[in-house]
Amino acid sequence: MRLALKFKNKLQFIDGTLTKPEETDPNFLAWEKCNTYVVAWLNLSLSSEISQSVIWNENAYDIWNDLKHIYHQGDIFRIVDLEEEMYTSKQGELSITAYFTKLRIIWEELETFLPIPSYVCGVECTCDLGVMRKYRKQRQLVRLLRGLNEEYGTVKSQIILMAPLPDVNAVFGMLTQQQRQFYSLDNGEPRALISSSDLIENEKHFQHQNANGYRGRGHSS
Structure with a gap:
């Protein structure tokens, strides 16, 4: 409501x-x-x-x-x-999309019960409310990664070592790409893992997209 x-x-x-x-x-x-x-x-x-x-x-x-x-x-x-x-929550037999959607529904419902007040800042928010929202996003990212199946162990370790940690939506994009590579049957070649450089490039791509969308919506959050 x-x-x-x-x-x-x-x-x-x-x-x-x-x-x-x-x-x-x-x-x-x-x-x-x-x-x-x-x-x-x-x-x-x-x-x-x-x-x-x-x-x-x-x-x-x-x-x-x-x-x-x-x-x-x-x-x-x-x-x-x-x-x-x-x-x-664990991924289990769920696809990355289904697993992420399951967690996203939980996060959204928690947000309705425990909302962080809105704030108005520039692109780089430094107020206490912005910091609280950042911490919440980081916890969500960790929960997403912790519940992944073992086959995502390498890409999960690479993401955890990134500084700063990427946005949870950007990580979802990386994981879906990894999933596609897992199930790729092109030429019968072994399934490839996303490299660290690929992760960094993907993160830059998602940050660029988010920045463009942010500017299009204005600076209110």
Whole structure:
């Protein structure tokens, strides 16, 4: 729900940053209309039993806080379950894409429960929030690598030795390339491993792509 509200630029109605204006305020009617939409979205996303407990409330912020107060304990247990699932995840018989997608779903759900506040910096963010986000990305990368099958041992060691560590999305691209090489049957030649130089070139390529996309979106995060 947070992602949906963020996508519709309505997250401020539940986090308290956009408070209800006075009825004499020129923005009151616009606020009331948007608040009504958010209240409706919240109610429609709830089961009928839960919806009955908040249906009387006409303020989106109050509804969100009521639900958070009532079900916060359940969130804690869900967070523990997700973290346990993340730390025990192994590739096994999954393809690289399926394995990465499995972890990505866990990471996204954890992000909804434990979000890092947004920040606005330049290309090189040095604020505390940026550092926290960097640490989280590094942990995700380590979990991705730790769960890989033994056949990826060499490329995994090469990635770990890279300084700085590459972005997790860039590593996913490297691993899919390695997977294609594993299953290549061209000319019946032995399967080749990605060399360190290939890894560095791939990382530069992904960084270049990410930088272009970043500049295209602006500097807000």
